[in-house]
Amino acid sequence: MRVTSTAERRRTRQIVLRHPTHPVAVGGDAPISVQSMTITKTADVDGTLAQIYALHAAGADIVRCTCNEVEAAEGLARIVPRSPVPIVADIHHQYRRALEALEAGVHGLRLNPGNIRRPDHIKAVAQECKDRGVPVRIGVNGGSLDPALYDKHGGVTPEAMVESAEHELAMFAEVGFEDVKISVKASSVPLMIDAYRLLSERTDHPLHLGVTEAGPPPAGLIKATAGMGALLAEGIGDTIRYSLTADPVEEARAGRVLLEALGLRERTNVDLIACPSCGRAEIDVIEVARQAAEAFGDREIPLQIAVMGCVVNGPGEARDADLGIAAGRRKGHLFIRGRNVAVVPEDEMVPTLVRYAERIMDEGIGAVVAASDTDRAEREAEADRRALLDEQGSDANASEQRVDLIRKLDAEPT
């Protein structure tokens, strides 16, 4: 279901990463895919495979592994047949690693035009990719731009980055190879946005979005989301990667959540919402929300679930959530789409949410509401709401008292 006002997606040609059981198309009308990268040594086959499976479970459709040494290429030969998702080999300086990765059976390559510059090397790799039907990402990186382009453009500019990609594309075209997606990543968000905008005007190749070296969360998450979110909202981008200094599972999860938040990917996991807490909160909302996030993890429960700090405003503020719980007078008031359905002790709030989420998945929302004593639950919620309002008044944050004090202070002679 499409739920955003995101601009119509820019039409690109399509490439396919040909995994035998999980092929992933990128571009055209294919869903926008999420990528991540392993941080293990690729020669560590079991460790790398464990990370690939974890990334896949968190939402990655494609996983990239570095192929920086012969042992890594040998590792890829053992990893690729056991991977649940297409594997892309990341190649830096040595074109031989690209040929070895192709021999290992990888489903895609990433080449950095700033690092492999000899035309005969580039064309040899392109020819081999063409013969094997393996697509390539031309991965321009602002930090490793070809020095000649740096000098020509007076620095790392959108034009320099796009020219780097076009130069590589032209060499591929000489051997008739066009199975290509492109990225023009930079660590500066405005620079990468401008570079991708320019690139999308100049080519119909699918685009892989990313803010490179975004850094650790939360700043890294914000930078990457700002850059990729702005472009996706303009309809630019066919596949995305968060480059975070964190467990790569966080990258995959963030990619999935960004696409879900923009309505560009159907939700398969819990969308946990929670109030920010305030003077009315009857529980430690941050802690309960954390426990709920941990309890649901990456489980395939596509419901919006709310944790609200008080029964006075919580059920109303989260009335659109599929399921929620609001605290009040040491109780948890459970509600489904705004209707109170049960009351449980406060320390059972999170397990109750999980139990009801499972029931909704098994029986459907209508059946769970029908089987609940909604009248009793509503009566109890209303009683607690009134009691709290009597205790705290309608101004739980004591704003009016504070304003009175401020006025008194101001009126005192200096």
Ligand code: SF4
């Ligand atoms: S009024 Fe209640 S639900 Fe709203 S932020 Fe405060 S504690 Fe949370």
